[in-house]
Amino acid sequence: MDFNLSDEQRAWQMKARKFAEEEIRPISLERDSISTPRETWDWDIIKKGSKLGFRTMAVPKAWGGQGTDFVTQALVMTELAKADSAISKAFSQNWKWSHLISASCTEEQKKRFLPAFVADDGWVLGKGITEPSAGSDNRMPQDDPKTGIKLRAERKGDEWILNGEKAFIANAPVGKLFFIDVRTDSTVPPRQGTSMFLVPSDTPGFRIGKVFNKSGWRFYQNGEMIFENARVPHANIVGEVGGAVKKAGGSGGDTTGGDLFGDLELCANALGICDDACATALKFAKTAKQGGQPLFAQQNVQLQLGKMYMLTEALRSFVLRVAWEHDKRIHSANAGLAMNYSGDVANEVTELYMEIRGAQGCHMDHHTDKILRDAFIWNHLACDSVSRMKVVRRLAAAA
């Protein structure tokens, strides 16, 4: 075992830390308080970060990216999330899908999309899976052909005609290119009848509907996608027709596709929230006073802080182990378990932080309020029953 970071990993971590402190933190609360969900996004920060490589760092060097390893990616996600969890996610969402392009697209598709993505500081990626009537059903596909994705495509010559909608899609309102899961055969179970398409935002017949108004992760936008006779070339199918679930990682344990990266992404990001909560709580406990003494003088505050740090450091070990396993191409369910764990930890740590913040008896400040709301996002993504069962089924399948 070697816990040392390489010089390169350390350099990325430091670069991310500096960018987070100097550029992200100063705008974090301001972006969070914008009440119109369509206006929370800030292209300036995205473009600044892009110039430092934070948008393209998962693209292989051969394609013009920085080709960082998973450990580096985990370190950077955590550092960025310390200053703003949603802004960190806005960057890493691109890595998730650049992994997918690298792993699953043809050379021709890579040529069409990767250089353009790398060159454009304002180009972000997204993937559409969830639909209004298919949330958990997509995460744990059923065998009944009537369940799951309803967005359908019919082939007409060299094109597919898409009709239907997606909901809650990350980066939908700002993305230039999306991976979209579509039913290409409604007579077979969704697992076999779903295909993945590359859909550029300017595709005729495709538009973005409402932007969802989330309580946390304000910066990072989720939107509706509407397909009305949207025409997508057959050349934009990722892999085979009917191969979407397999390509996205699914239960097959693909450590380079989007799905498992998504697990690492959530736990590395949660770690950033926890780091922020710990550091802020410790500073607060040492400076804020109650009864004429620093809060830290109280046994209860010490115990609360101890628990925050204990959970956070345990999560860090887990996150880095998962990233390391990804780099070694070791297949396991650990990424999913770490993701589940990160939801529990992020909630508990931010709630302990809230308790310490309240130890003087005043209202919570905006920062506390924000990280509580951000951490709560994990409850429906990372540590809900469906996520937990999905992971344990992956574990059982591999056993």
Added chain:
Amino acid sequence: MYSLQLSPEQLEIRDTVRDFVTREIKPVALKADRLDQCDRTLLVDLIDQASQMGLRSLALSEGRGGAGADALTSCIVTEELAAGDADIAAVLSESSRLAHILFDQCMNDAQRDAFLSKFQSGDRYHLAFAAREPGTETRLGINYHRPADLDVAVKTTAAKSGGDFIINGVKDCVANAPVAGLFAVLVQIPGRPSANVVLVPADAAGVSVQPEKSPWQHGTCGAVIFKDCKVPAGNLLGDDAAAILAGTATPGRGVPLAQALALGVGRAAYEAALDYAHIRVQGGRPLVEHQAIATKLGEMAIKLEIARAAVWQAAWASDHPEAVADRSLADLPLTSIAQVFTSEAVMRTAKDAAEIFGAMGVMRDMPLAKYVHDARVCMHSGAGNTDLRLRVAEEIAGYRRADKRAMALAGE
């Protein structure tokens, strides 16, 4: 005899308020547009309607125009109101609580003559207790089980000037301040050994209110500034009023209204989740038929039932001191106990309820995000749970502190 058999009147008022909440409050308070904007503007028209139903003067004695509701009835009503809107519940329960304390327990006949008819006739005439001052320590914290050597002097002064008091000072975090018609103000009269309470009409010259707009509160609160504010000397309440109002006369035995409010929030979240679990189909079955969801719903019901038992027991003890005296109920700070358990139960319930809604559980235009936030606020209303555990501990450890110190602590 300790009994939780509700009277026909209690059952009737519960049903009446529940019906009012369903028909009138929920359609307005939970309107998607309002939730979407995190708009927590106080719904004053609905509060007016509730006032006309008698809910503003619920605890005031019948002879003085109220319903004479006891603590248990007040808690039942507060839970029902909070299931519709925690802010409405907070404003009404504070006015009702203070109406009983001020008009039935603290005022003399002349004072009642001066203020009771205004309270009776004004649906927007609310009551507020202005006690806390900026920088006041409200936590036990480091002073657990230690004699505190703190400056607990009330800085707002009431100086006698002929037949009047001249009040100067600043109060903050005063619940109901922006809607109050009458303030009971904790003041220091120079030369007196402890603080007193003076009645100050909100429209008296020299009184100004600055609403405090924080999402971390229920109801409405604000700072109250007194600048050479002159009130008749006859507005001074008796020496015991300060302790009665602050709840230090019977620590841990007050009316558990904040606890009932939390319970209402939890119940609203639970009911929303239960309804949705019947409608939403995933995995080929309604959510309610899935083991994982069923366990969460079951746990919510268990937690809320136990919380209600704790709240009702505390309410009963508040109504029946003899039940503690004859050892029917434990001689413990039952409201503090109910607060800790209820707020944590409600927090868990709201989060689990939101999870059942999936992504919709974190969207602002759905009620769940509001319930989760409201539950977080409940965790910090009054003293906060870390502190309440210490207060319970001081009781069971047999530690007694002087009233003067206890006075400065936040209510439960």
